[in-house]
Amino acid sequence: MTLFCLCFFLVSMWLLGGGWRNPGFLPALLSVPLFADLLTAHATSQFGLMGLCLSAWAHPRRRWVLMGVGMAIALIRPPNALPLLAVLIYSSWGEWRGLIKAAIAGAGVMLPFVALAFWLDPTWLPEYSSNVGQTDYAGLPLVAIHLGGTWGLVLLQLTTVVVALYLARRRRGQPLDPDLAAYVIAIGVVSSKLAGPYSGIFALPALARLGLRPKLAWTPWMASGAAWLLELTFLPGMLNGDLGPPIWESVIAYWFVFAAWPLGVAAMSWIDQTTQLIPPEAIVRDVETHFEDRPQP
Amino acid sequence: MRRDPTQIERFPDILAGVQPAEARSPLPAIGVALFGLLAVAGATSREWHLLHRPGDWGAVFSGPGDFAPANIVTALVHGASVATAYAHSGQPYPLPYLLAFAPFGLLDDP
Numbered sequence A: 001m002t003l004f005c006l007c008f009f010l011v012s013m014w015l016l017g018g019g020w021r022n023p024g025f026l027p028a029l030l031s032v033p034l035f036a037d038l039l040t041a042h043a044t045s046q047f048g049l050m051g052l053c054l055s056a057w058a059h060p061r062r063r064w065v066l067m068g069v070g071m072a073i074a075l076i077r078p079p080n081a082l083p084l085l086a087v088l089i090y091s092s093w094g095e096w097r098g099l100i101k102a103a104i105a106g107a108g109v110m111l112p113f114v115a116l117a118f119w120l121d122p123t124w125l126p127e128y129s130s131n132v133g134q135t136d137y138a139g140l141p142l143v144a145i146h147l148g149g150t151w152g153l154v155l156l157q158l159t160t161v162v163v164a165l166y167l168a169r170r171r172r173g174q175p176l177d178p179d180l181a182a183y184v185i186a187i188g189v190v191s192s193k194l195a196g197p198y199s200g201i202f203a204l205p206a207l208a209r210l211g212l213r214p215k216l217a218w219t220p221w222m223a224s225g226a227a228w229l230l231e232l233t234f235l236p237g238m239l240n241g242d243l244g245p246p247i248w249e250s251v252i253a254y255w256f257v258f259a260a261w262p263l264g265v266a267a268m269s270w271i272d273q274t275t276q277l278i279p280p281e282a283i284v285r286d287v288e289t290h291f292e293d294r295p296q297p
Numbered sequence B: 001m002r003r004d005p006t007q008i009e010r011f012p013d014i015l016a017g018v019q020p021a022e023a024r025s026p027l028p029a030i031g032v033a034l035f036g037l038l039a040v041a042g043a044t045s046r047e048w049h050l051l052h053r054p055g056d057w058g059a060v061f062s063g064p065g066d067f068a069p070a071n072i073v074t075a076l077v078h079g080a081s082v083a084t085a086y087a088h089s090g091q092p093y094p095l096p097y098l099l100a101f102a103p104f105g106l107l108d109d110p
Helices: A002-016 A025-029 A032-040 A043-058 A064-074 A078-091 A096-120 A124-132 A140-167 A178-191 A197-210 A219-232 A235-239 A247-259 A261-275 A280-289 B014-018 B029-046 B057-061 B070-078 B082-089 B095-100 B102-108
Strands: none
Touching: A002 A025, A002 A032, A002 A043, A002 A178, A002 A197, A025 A197, A025 A219, A032 A197, A032 A219, A032 A247, A032 B029, A043 A064, A043 A078, A043 A178, A043 A197, A064 A078, A064 A096, A078 A140, A078 A178, A096 A124, A096 B095, A124 A140, A124 B082, A124 B095, A140 A178, A178 A197, A178 A247, A178 A261, A197 A219, A197 A247, A197 A261, A219 A247, A219 B029, A247 A261, B070 B082, B070 B095, B070 B102, B082 B095, B095 B102
């Protein structure tokens, strides 16, 4: 299973993490969330991440069927998938035939299993909602449950969806920018329950994409290194007989979402550039000026 | 409304263009080595409770995982009530996905 998890992650990074040659790939590969995920073989989470990355990859390429299949896979973790689903629908506004194609493809993947689930357990939906409402996890959803029960969770989920749509607000009907997609996937960590640092894997494509920027190329290394530094602080407790890291270790996942915030800002400045109808030549010039003071390889 | 396919080229992956592969500066070996040391130290610290037991290194890779839980797989295979198994599992995943992952559960729990 560990090998399966690693394969799923490599595919995800290839699809949305800027590829394996991206300077931000290695710190993501050697990060606390992936380490925790591989040790505990959280295959469903990796599978969900791969689905999200597939959807985000397929949208700008207008591969509607793959987008639908990816989202069907990703919905294994609805709290992580819903922000991207909302942004995908918004970005596909006006392209109803494509959206219908994606919906049919997604339904084609999951319908047999949904039918089987209803046949074996007609009450699985209320049971699922009851399972989600349990409080044996950590993070913001736990706070939301304590404050408002299931409705607290719903409110938290709605907030992440609204924030994701706010970031994408000027991208209606336009191909999805991969940076925006990666950051929207990272935002999903906020509303998902944390049962360990592995939940942070959903922020890793965004973290890795920071490595694609000249001025932020070291950010993934620093963010990942800081998380390992935190893990080092658990050693005294372990030496005193603790049987594992403390439960609050899970909130490391939020650190990776925070570390990737420049992508959210970048998405907005890029939006502003495109809405002001700056000609592509001007953007190319801007890109070239980035390298004027850089040593030639 | 059919989209003009060339529009995709008008909205390129701007950040991929900002740092093309040929323009990337090589990562300093000392920095990467320090990061590696930190990662090894952090990982050792995190798994200390398993690592310091002689001959028990295999336990490091024996996490419970989150694919279809054993009781659901058992119920499925033996014709018992999947509904009861799902209710008792406390799994935060929709049942259709757990059923899709049941073959993995069979592999792990023969």
